[in-house]
Amino acid sequence: MAEELLTISDLTAGTEDKTILHDVNLTIGRGESHVLMGPNGTGKSTLGHVIMGDPVYKVASGKIVFDGEDITEKTADKRSLAGIFLSYQAPVEVPGVPLYTFLRTISQMRPELKMTPKNFRKRVSELAAQLSIDEEFLGRDLNVGFSGGEKKKIEMLQLLLLQPKLAILDETDSGLDVDALSVVSRAISSYMSDYNGSILLITHNTRILEHVDVDKTHVMTHGHIVETGDASLIATIEQQGFESYEKEAAAELADEAEGAPEGADAVAEH
Amino acid sequence: MSKTKVQDVDRSMYDFIKPEEGYERFEDGLTPEIVRAISEKKDEPDWMLELRLKGLKKYHEMSMPANWGPSIEGLDMDHISTYVSPKTEQASSWDDVPEDVKDTFEKLGIPEAERSYLAGVGAQYDSELVYHSMQDSAAKQGVVYSGIEEALHGPFEDMIREHFMKLVPITDHKFAALHAAVWSGGSFVYVPEGVQMEYPLQSYFRLNAKGAGQFEHTLIIVEPGANLHFIEGCSAPKYNVANLHAGCVELFVGKGARLRYSTIENWSKNMYNLNTKRSRIEEDGVMEWVSGSFGSHVSYLYPTTILAGDRSSCEFTGITFAGKTQNLDTGCKVILNGKDTKASVSTKSLSKDGGISTFRSSIVVNKHAENALATVSCQSLMIDDISRSDTIPAMDVRCQSASVGHEATIGSISDDTVFYLMSRGCSEDEARTMVVNGFANPISKELPLEYAAEMNNLIKLEMEGAIG
Numbered sequence: 001m002a003e004e005l006l007t008i009s010d011l012t013a014g015t016e017d018k019t020i021l022h023d024v025n026l027t028i029g030r031g032e033s034h035v036l037m038g039p040n041g042t043g044k045s046t047l048g049h050v051i052m053g054d055p056v057y058k059v060a061s062g063k064i065v066f067d068g069e070d071i072t073e074k075t076a077d078k079r080s081l082a083g084i085f086l087s088y089q090a091p092v093e094v095p096g097v098p099l100y101t102f103l104r105t106i107s108q109m110r111p112e113l114k115m116t117p118k119n120f121r122k123r124v125s126e127l128a129a130q131l132s133i134d135e136e137f138l139g140r141d142l143n144v145g146f147s148g149g150e151k152k153k154i155e156m157l158q159l160l161l162l163q164p165k166l167a168i169l170d171e172t173d174s175g176l177d178v179d180a181l182s183v184v185s186r187a188i189s190s191y192m193s194d195y196n197g198s199i200l201l202i203t204h205n206t207r208i209l210e211h212v213d214v215d216k217t218h219v220m221t222h223g224h225i226v227e228t229g230d231a232s233l234i235a236t237i238e239q240q241g242f243e244s245y246e247k248e249a250a251a252e253l254a255d256e257a258e259g260a261p262e263g264a265d266a267v268a269e270h
Numbered sequence: 271m272s273k274t275k276v277q278d279v280d281r282s283m284y285d286f287i288k289p290e291e292g293y294e295r296f297e298d299g300l301t302p303e304i305v306r307a308i309s310e311k312k313d314e315p316d317w318m319l320e321l322r323l324k325g326l327k328k329y330h331e332m333s334m335p336a337n338w339g340p341s342i343e344g345l346d347m348d349h350i351s352t353y354v355s356p357k358t359e360q361a362s363s364w365d366d367v368p369e370d371v372k373d374t375f376e377k378l379g380i381p382e383a384e385r386s387y388l389a390g391v392g393a394q395y396d397s398e399l400v401y402h403s404m405q406d407s408a409a410k411q412g413v414v415y416s417g418i419e420e421a422l423h424g425p426f427e428d429m430i431r432e433h434f435m436k437l438v439p440i441t442d443h444k445f446a447a448l449h450a451a452v453w454s455g456g457s458f459v460y461v462p463e464g465v466q467m468e469y470p471l472q473s474y475f476r477l478n479a480k481g482a483g484q485f486e487h488t489l490i491i492v493e494p495g496a497n498l499h500f501i502e503g504c505s506a507p508k509y510n511v512a513n514l515h516a517g518c519v520e521l522f523v524g525k526g527a528r529l530r531y532s533t534i535e536n537w538s539k540n541m542y543n544l545n546t547k548r549s550r551i552e553e554d555g556v557m558e559w560v561s562g563s564f565g566s567h568v569s570y571l572y573p574t575t576i577l578a579g580d581r582s583s584c585e586f587t588g589i590t591f592a593g594k595t596q597n598l599d600t601g602c603k604v605i606l607n608g609k610d611t612k613a614s615v616s617t618k619s620l621s622k623d624g625g626i627s628t629f630r631s632s633i634v635v636n637k638h639a640e641n642a643l644a645t646v647s648c649q650s651l652m653i654d655d656i657s658r659s660d661t662i663p664a665m666d667v668r669c670q671s672a673s674v675g676h677e678a679t680i681g682s683i684s685d686d687t688v689f690y691l692m693s694r695g696c697s698e699d700e701a702r703t704m705v706v707n708g709f710a711n712p713i714s715k716e717l718p719l720e721y722a723a724e725m726n727n728l729i730k731l732e733m734e735g736a737i738g
Contacts, residue, residue, distance in 0.1 A: 080694055094687060097704055102704075
């Protein structure tokens with residue numbers, strides 16, 4: 001396995017009143033691509049947000065180590081500057097902040113990118129062309145009034161501009177038409193090949209994966225990672241769905257509940 | 271770059287105090303003797319002294335505004351000196367301005383702005399103008415930009431007499447009467463018919479003296495077909511006693527003329543800002559207000575536009591930011607008298623740290639204002655849940671063919687937005703500041719670049735330390 005980039009150990013996390021992730025263990029090596037699959041509402045996006053440091057979620061136990069540093073207690077901006085990127089399922093609209101200004105601001109926060117004004121202009125122009133983004137968009141307010149596909153392309157533009165060490169791609173394929181899907185998919189493979197990028201791709205379908213070489217596949221149900229395998233696991237899931245994993249998890253939960261009759265946490269989720 | 275460092279440097283931009291040593295300072299309070307002494311200093315025409323004394327009488331007769339806006343109980347005229355002068359002749363070269371005063375305006379960036387993009391500058395320090403200058407090219411076109419007192423001693427005396435406190439009569443309210451009694455300083459601008467001023471004029475008002483009042487009078491006459499952009503800036507260092515600003519602005523916009531009046535107001539948070547601004551627009555004339563209110567402890571500020579001539583129009587674009595200990599009551603008033611007149615009001619208000627921001631608008635459409643059109647839009651952003659924002663729109667429509675619309679929205683900064691921006695590397699402060707700047711952006715876009723930068727800087731200052 002490649003040098004460890006992200007190591008999540010025994011992570012239990014959730015909101016104030018509900019545990020969503022249970023004892024999650026996950027290791028991603030530098031340059032690797034991991035796919036996290038599972039039914040809707042199972043905690044996949046939560047895991048992405050917890051890795052990014054979303055304050056909505058609290059870590060009850062366990063830790064997250066990134067690039068050799070324990071980041072469990074770090075705020076999202078520190079994690080971002082350390083090299084973690086989260087591409088949102090639904091990127092937020094920020095009125096009055098022109099996209100171009102925003103891109104300039106976030107690239108200036110990273111001296112290692114050596115973005116002189118000239119370099120920046122050139123780079124943004126190239127990326128817009130690569131992603132089939134009309135340059136007119138650069139003058140518009142960040143994500144305001146953009147279609148779902150346009151928003152995802154703008155997320156990819158930021159990914160390629162910032163060149164993070166790890167990209168968490170949360171349902172990046174959802175709501176895309178065939179053309180946009182192809183653009184996004186090529187952006188992801190370009191990120192991996194050109195910058196030795198690592199990805200954690202969160203999805204519940206497999207359409208986007210045809211352009212990406214997958215190193216590992218994880219299956220999550222009810223906040224547990226219940227299976228880890230190689231790329232071939234995807235084909236199995238396509239044939240069989242998540243049903244067998246759901247049953248397994250239900251049985252496991254029942255065991256847990258038996259062992260701890262008062263700790264009704266997990267059972268309550270059903 | 272450390273945040274603290276930036277904050278320190280920026281604060282010093284406004285918050286520095288110069289000693290008053292050697293200054294002439296009248297005793298606190300308000301008496302006929304003080305009013306006569308001010309008049310005598312200025313060696314002004316008799317009619318002006320009469321007007322002052324009438325103002326003083328009215329001031330004593332009129333009652334404090336009751337049931338209106340924030341309390342001004344902390345303001346005691348017995349503890350306000352109405353006249354403080356740095357004892358210097360008005361200069362037309364910065365080299366002739368006393369060092370401490372010059373240093374003040376240099377810190378505020380005024381001479382630099384003058385060199386780069388202004389056609390003329392007036393600078394007032396406490397009660398007196400210390401500097402006034404205009405480019406020759408403007409003077410050659412017959413433009414007059416000078417201290418109003420200086421103009422009273424020249425060929426424009428009659429014109430000033432015809433206009434002075436006519437739009438804002440001394441009986442208008444108690445502080446208009448006070449202004450009439452003790453006014454000092456301010457600018458007079460005359461733009462002759464058809465003259466297009468390419469670059470703006472700017473007057474900057476600095477109140478340095480503790481426990482003092484500033485009562486400048488700005489009178490602008492834009493003749494038919496002429497065009498002017500006038501910029502007004504104000505600031506003061508912070509003291510632990512009340513200061514008062516009761517200025518008066520009277521603007522006359524002729525037929526087919528256009529005037530833009532931009533203000534960035536950053537009084538310190540011990541200031542009572544009870545300012546009166548009014549404009550009258552003739553046929554086809556255009557008035558544009560751009561107004562940023564960031565400072566003061568209490569503000570009453572409602573610039574008024576009288577659309578007197580047919581097809582005259584006005585646009586009011588304003589932003590008010592009320593932070594800790596601030597209660598800012600701002601808005602605007604438009605009176606539509608002419609046919610086919612148009613008024614468009616767009617404001618943003620922000621409040622944080624328990625600050626109170628109240629927006630009032632008053633739209634009056636009189637019965638002859640056929641086909642008049644007025645729209646009012648007010649957006650508020652509350653940065654935390656201990657602050658307050660109110661919108662009080664009033665409409666009085668007496669013409670059937672008029673069309674009047676109003677919309678208001680109130681919102682807060684969403685956690686999702688803050689997290690999104692943080693996940694791209696912005697600190698929490700930076701993320702919130704970015705959202706607030708974005709909210710204010712439609713207003714700052716209306717300002718000259720340098721002032722937009724100053725406004726963004728003021729927002730940044732307010733936002734730093736917004737996070738506990």
